[in-house]
Amino acid sequence: MGLTMTERKSVTKAIATRYKRAGKTDKTAILDELCATTGWNRDHARRALREALTPRIVRPRTPRPPKYGPKVIAALVFCWAVLGMPAGKRLAPMLPELVLVLREFGELDIDDQTATLLAGIGRVRWSV
Incomplete structure (x- = not known):
């Protein structure tokens, strides 16, 4: 080898x-x-x-802007706690349905944009 x-x-x-x-x-x-x-x-x-032997100049990359704000993170933590704190692999597929149910029963008070972002966490998105 x-x-x-x-x-x-x-x-x-x-x-x-x-x-x-x-x-x-x-x-x-x-x-x-x-x-x-x-x-x-x-x-x-x-x-x-x-x-x-020639030194190379390494430029630090510019960090990617954060996609999820504090509202989405707070709602994610709430959903995570409701489900019994599962790993992300198990949490992500449940989020779209969970967000709908929690909003329907008034347990999760978030706007539509935050709900869309929260429900989309963990989905693979390919942009061309």
Whole structure:
């Protein structure tokens, strides 16, 4: 079984400093060793060794805006408690029916938009 990409990168990073300081004959041996370990061809291995020592700028991602506000969260906690605190996997399929029943009997006082969001929690939505 081959190495994972993370393992290949860590091996390359460990060898890169030694490769940079080595002479021509030693570089050949190091490159042969890396190609045998990772399964890369020589051109890719040479490029990976060169790029392993250059620092990369990592920009933090902008966080996704919250979809559910405090009203939906409070109603979700109430529904969760009513059902006996089940796991999310068991709670999600019950929410649409539970929201209708609780609103019908006046136990859950929320507006239509909050009810729609609450009933839709846990459903997979694919956007194209």
